[in-house]
Amino acid sequence: MNAVTNCKVEANVASAVRPILEVRDVHKVFGGVRALNGLSLSIAEGEIHCVLGPNGAGKSTFFKMLMGTERPTMGKILYKGRDVTRMPSFGRARLGLSVKFQNMRVFGDLTVFQNLFIPLRRSYRAHQIPERVEALLSQVGLQGNAQRLVRELSHGQQQWLAIAMSMASDPEILLLDEPTAGMSVEESTKTAAIIHELNAQKVTIIVIEHDMAFIRALSARTSVLHYGQLFAQSSFDEIAANPDVRRIYLGTL
The missing domain is CATH 3.40.50.300 (P-loop containing nucleotide triphosphate hydrolases)
Structure with a gap:
């Protein structure tokens, strides 16, 4: 064919x-x-x-x-x-529509939670965000890492965090x-x-x-x-x- x-x-x-x-x-x-x-x-x-x-x-x-x-x-x-x-x-x-560019920036001096808090605050109330953070981290295999500094993550983990950030807007x-x-x-x-x-x-x-x-x-x-x-x-x-x-x-x- x-x-x-x-x-x-x-x-x-x-x-x-x-x-x-x-x-x-x-x-x-x-x-x-x-x-x-x-x-x-x-x-x-x-x-x-x-x-x-x-x-x-x-x-x-x-x-x-x-x-x-x-x-x-x-x-x-x-x-x-x-x-x-x-x-x-x-x-x-x-x-x-949401996008994750190849060079999408994550903030290395902030925690994983803080990186997700930034996009989540546009759609969620403050008291809803912790539960949503845990759900997003679970989706990308980063559960248990919410309080880690992003610069401590591997390159792959940072890319998965970027995907989670792109998913913050549902x-x-x-x-x-x-x-x-x-x-x-x-x-x-x-x-x-x-x-x-x-x-x-x-x-x-x-x-x-x-x-x-x-x-x-x-x-x-x-x-x-x-x-x-x-x-x-x-x-x-x-x-x-x-x-x-x-x-x-x-x-x-």
């Missing part, structure tokens, strides 16, 4: 489930350079969706479009059918930008388990990653971007076996 056929088959499957997020024919031009070139992609409600692509494929620009830190030159972005193309980031966050969609960057194999495996646990709680999760072993562990619908377009979309196993995708990563296509 070729890449174009893969896209059509998966599009038909996705249409059977209500899309929570849609990107329709999105273009983005930076100073004459076309970062996105008619990208169309649909994310089903409640799924884990992985986005792959070589350097320059448009992954980072796509991510910024979803959160509203960049706006399309052309095209639309829909959230539950609502056009949010021109909506700023804070507006999308209020609707239920989002419907969580966007994760290379969540395993700098992690050991064991930490990456645990991160996959954390993502599955969050998804089991009805959170739609979009992951941009280049670690193929990690994407395999997620076992999720996977989209491959190339030159700012959707090149292929299928299960990870089918994507990994696609010779055209392999050639993209080798730089021969």
Whole structure:
């Protein structure tokens, strides 16, 4: 099955489930350079969706479009059918989108509890926060660490704390930008388990990653971007076996 056929088959499957997020024919031009070139992609409600692509494929620009830190030159972005193309980031966050960037900052001189208190105070009363902190730490495998200084945590633990901070607003969609960057194999495996646990709680999760072993562990619908377009979309196993995708990563296509 070729890449174009893969896209059509998966599009038909996705249409059977209500899309929570849609990107329709999105273009983005930076100073004459076309970062996105008619990208169309649909994310089903409640799924884990992985986005792959070589350097320059448009992954980072796509991510910024979803959160509203960049706006399309052309095209639309829909959230539950609502056009949010021109909506700023804070507006999308209020609707239920949250993001964990690769270099999301945690505060090393504060405790884990204090790091979570900061985002939680926007949505919870002070007396509710301790219980919510414990719930979030349990979700990311950091229970018992509330009073530790963040600088004492390992790199992987700090990344899991950043995910917990992104979950503080109880989002419907969580966007994760290379969540395993700098992690050991064991930490990456645990991160996959954390993502599955969050998804089991009805959170739609979009992951941009280049670690193929990690994407395999997620076992999720996977989209491959190339030159700012959707090149292929299928299960990870089918994507990994696609010779055209392999050639993209080798730089021969």
